[in-house]
Amino acid sequence: MGESIFDPSRNKRKVLIKNRNILQTTYIPDQLPHRENEINNIVDIITPSLSKNKPSNILIMGKTGTGKTAVVNYIGKELKKADPEEENCSFIYVNCEIVDNPYGILFNISNQIINNQDNKIPFTGWSLDRVYETIIEHFDKKNKVFIIVLDEIDRILQKNGDEIFYFLTTMNEVLKESRISIIGVTNNAKFMDLLSPRIKSRLGEEKVVFPPYNPVQLQDILKKRAELAFGPGVMDEGVVPYCAAISAQDSGDARKALDLLRISADIAERNGDSSITEAHVIFARNRIELDAVIEVIKTLPVQSKIVLRSIIKNHEEKDSSVITGDVYSVYKEICNILNYSTLKEKRIADLISELDMLGIIHARVKSFGRNGRTREIELNINKDIIDFVKKDELFEPLLKYKLGKQMKLL
Numbered sequence: 001m002g003e004s005i006f007d008p009s010r011n012k013r014k015v016l017i018k019n020r021n022i023l024q025t026t027y028i029p030d031q032l033p034h035r036e037n038e039i040n041n042i043v044d045i046i047t048p049s050l051s052k053n054k055p056s057n058i059l060i061m062g063k064t065g066t067g068k069t070a071v072v073n074y075i076g077k078e079l080k081k082a083d084p085e086e087e088n089c090s091f092i093y094v095n096c097e098i099v100d101n102p103y104g105i106l107f108n109i110s111n112q113i114i115n116n117q118d119n120k121i122p123f124t125g126w127s128l129d130r131v132y133e134t135i136i137e138h139f140d141k142k143n144k145v146f147i148i149v150l151d152e153i154d155r156i157l158q159k160n161g162d163e164i165f166y167f168l169t170t171m172n173e174v175l176k177e178s179r180i181s182i183i184g185v186t187n188n189a190k191f192m193d194l195l196s197p198r199i200k201s202r203l204g205e206e207k208v209v210f211p212p213y214n215p216v217q218l219q220d221i222l223k224k225r226a227e228l229a230f231g232p233g234v235m236d237e238g239v240v241p242y243c244a245a246i247s248a249q250d251s252g253d254a255r256k257a258l259d260l261l262r263i264s265a266d267i268a269e270r271n272g273d274s275s276i277t278e279a280h281v282i283f284a285r286n287r288i289e290l291d292a293v294i295e296v297i298k299t300l301p302v303q304s305k306i307v308l309r310s311i312i313k314n315h316e317e318k319d320s321s322v323i324t325g326d327v328y329s330v331y332k333e334i335c336n337i338l339n340y341s342t343l344k345e346k347r348i349a350d351l352i353s354e355l356d357m358l359g360i361i362h363a364r365v366k367s368f369g370r371n372g373r374t375r376e377i378e379l380n381i382n383k384d385i386i387d388f389v390k391k392d393e394l395f396e397p398l399l400k401y402k403l404g405k406q407m408k409l410l
C-alpha cells in the first residue's frame with residue numbers, strides 16, 4: 001500500500017466509538033426509559049385494535065426531542081409482535097415532514113397497504129377523489145383496524161390546510177368492514193388552536209403530552225446509549241452528567257443531549273485522545289452553538305445582513321461606542337454600493353431590534369433624543385462568525401469597491 005493523505009489522521013485516531021450507529025438520531029433504542037407512563041397510556045388506548053375494535057384517535061404533543069417519534073415507532077414494533085400476521089390491525093407510519101400534501105399522504109398510506117404491484121396508486125396523476133375511493137376499497141378488503149400515525153402533523157396544516165384531516169377522520173363513516181384510527185404527533189403547542197372545531201374534537205379524542213426530560217432522566221438515556229456505543233473505560237465519569245445538565249438547562253431535549261455526546265466523542269477521536277472528557281463536551285457545545293448562530297445568520301433577509309455588516313464595519317473603525325445613527329450612515333453607503341434601496345431609519349431601528357432579539361447583537365437604550373431613541377450597539381458574535389458575515393457573497397462588491405475608489409466610511 002502506498003502513502004496517502006489519510007494516513008496521519010488515521011494513525012492518530014484511537015477508536016473510541018465502537019458502534020457509531022447507536023449515537024445517530026435515527027437509531028430506535030429497544031428501551032425508552034422515562035417514557036413508561038406515556039407508552040402505557042397509548043398502549044391502553046390502542047389495545048382494542050388487537051380485537052378489531054377502533055381505538056380513539058390520539059394527539060401526541062410535546063416539545064422537540066421528548067421521544068414522541070421514538071415512542072410511536074416502538075409501539076408500532078410491539079403491536080406487530082402482538083399481532084404478527086397483522087390479522088386484526090396494521091400500523092402505518094407517515095412522516096409529514098417528508099410528505100405534506102393530501103395526495104402524497106394518501107399515496108404513502110396506499111403504498112403500505114396495497115401489496116400487489118399492479119393495483120398500486122400512481123405517484124401522481126389521479127384525482128384526489130379517485131385516490132380516496134381506491135384506498136377505501138383496499139382498506140375494506142382487509143377487514144381490520146388501521147392505525148395511521150401522522151408524525152409532524154402540523155406540517156400538513158401549514159402548507160395544505162386541514163382538508164386531509166377531514167378526509168381521514170370521516171373515512172370510518174364510509175368504511176364498511178375496516179376501521180381507521182389516527183395518531184397525530186406534533187411539537188407545535190399551537191397546533192390544536194389552528195384547527196377548525198369540528199376537526200379539533202375528532203383528532204384530539206385522546207391527548208397524550210410528553211414532558212421535557214429533567215437532568216436525571218437525560219443521564220439515564222445517555223448512559224444506556226453510551227454503554228452500547230463506546231468501548232469500556234473510554235469515557236470519563238463526568239461526561240454524561242455534564243451533557244445531561246447542559247441539555248436539560250437548554251430544553252430537556254434528548255436529541256440535543258445525544259448530539260452533544262456524539263460530537264464530544266468525535267472531537268476526542270479526531271484529536272487522537274484516549275478518552276472522552278468534559279473538556280471535549282465544552283468544545284462540542286461551542287461548536288454546536290457556532291453552527292446554530294451561523295444557521296441563523298445565513299437565513300437573515302438581505303436588509304438585515306446589510307445592517308449587521310454596517311454594525312461590524314462601525315466596530316472595526318471606531319474606538320468609541322457605536323450608536324444607531326452611525327450604523328445608519330454606513331448602512332446607506334453599503335446599500336448604494338450594492339445597489340439596494342435604502343429603508344427609512346425607523347425601519348432600520350426595527351431590524352436592529354430583531355438582531356438584538358436573535359442574540360446576534362446587544363442594543364442598549366442610551367438616550368431619548370429628538371429623533372427617537374438612540375441605542376448603543378455591541379456585537380455579540382465572535383471573530384469566526386464576524387468573518388463568516390464578511391465573506392457572504394452579497395458583500396463581494398465591497399471588496400472591489402475598496403480597490404477602486406477610496407471610500408468615505410468603508
Ligand SMILES: Nc1ncnc2c1ncn2[C@@H]1O[C@H](COP(=O)(O)OP(=O)(O)OP(=O)(O)O)[C@@H](O)[C@H]1O
Nearest residue numbers: 025032033064065066067068069070187221254255
Ligand atoms: N426515553 C428515551 N430513551 C432513549 N432515547 C430516547 C428517549 N427519548 C428520546 N430518545 C432519543 O432522542 C432522540 C430524539 O427523540 P425523538 O426523535 O423521538 O423526539 P421527538 O419528540 O419526536 O422530537 P421532534 O418533535 O423534534 O420530532 C432520538 O434519537 C431518540 O431515540
Ligand SMILES: [Mg+2]
Nearest residue numbers: 068069070151
Ligand atoms: Mg419526532
